[in-house]
Amino acid sequence: MGAVRNTRQKQMVYDALTRLDHPTATEVYERVHSEHPTVSRGTVFRVLGGFAAGGQVRRVTLADSDTRYDHTLEPHAHGRCRVCGRVCDVFLPDFSAIAQTARSNGFRIDGCEVEFYGVCADCSQKTNA
Amino acid sequence: MGAVRNTRQKQMVYDALTRLDHPTATEVYERVHSEHPTVSRGTVFRVLGGFAAGGQVRRVTLADSDTRYDHTLEPHAHGRCRVCGRVCDVFLPDFSAIAQTARSNGFRIDGCEVEFYGVCADCSQKTNA
């Protein structure tokens, strides 16, 4: 009981996730569905939810948009470009100093989600050219 | 043209916001509506959106929940307690080191939203008591 099964749909969802850039569930659905029209919306949402619960993918909630999914598990923050809207990965130095400050506020940190706003490398280049 | 007007509804929404702890738009609506049944859902959503656009309040998007609103404008991060679910304010040391690291990734930071997960002071105390 409780055994998670490996299905074609799960493989297709995971595959689409790796080919897309921080997609929403609907974007994953559209990608999978365009290639395999029998796959349903409900399945894509359920599969992504299962992946997130199982830790195979990371669920990302950023401001002003739907829930996104990220196949990169290495801890990292996200940057939202104010010009093109793209979501970029931002790797950070370690958080020990922050965790310590938070602890002095009484909050014991064991995980985090960080979203930065700014301008991505591509847009920065175009603007300054 | 474009002048923003001061209305009773806006005052009530702002007042409810300050009395609630990181509420969702629906929670603000329920609070306002319970005291003034004529105020509509649409108005509360519109007023909160206007406040956020005007910078009078901060819109906060955290994982696994609806959009929340925060009347505290001083820059700060949020902690989500894994025990009681409460959203706590977490004030951070300055981000200059992080901003510099991000810049070396090509992303120019000009704002951020941070959510930490962990255990809040109250729950920490109860657990260890």
Add this chain to the structure above:
DNA sequence: CTATCTGCAAATAATTTGCATGTAC
């Protein structure tokens, strides 16, 4: 006065869910 705002109710849009059928193991 008149541009902005509000109330209402209908429209959107993301996500969830019930149920009968399909299929991994």
Add this chain to the structure above:
DNA sequence: GTACATGCAAATTATTTGCAGATAG
């Protein structure tokens, strides 16, 4: 064979929007 997974379509839920009447300045 059987428990878990899927497809479908309906249900939920947060949020948005059109429009006619109300009101702030």
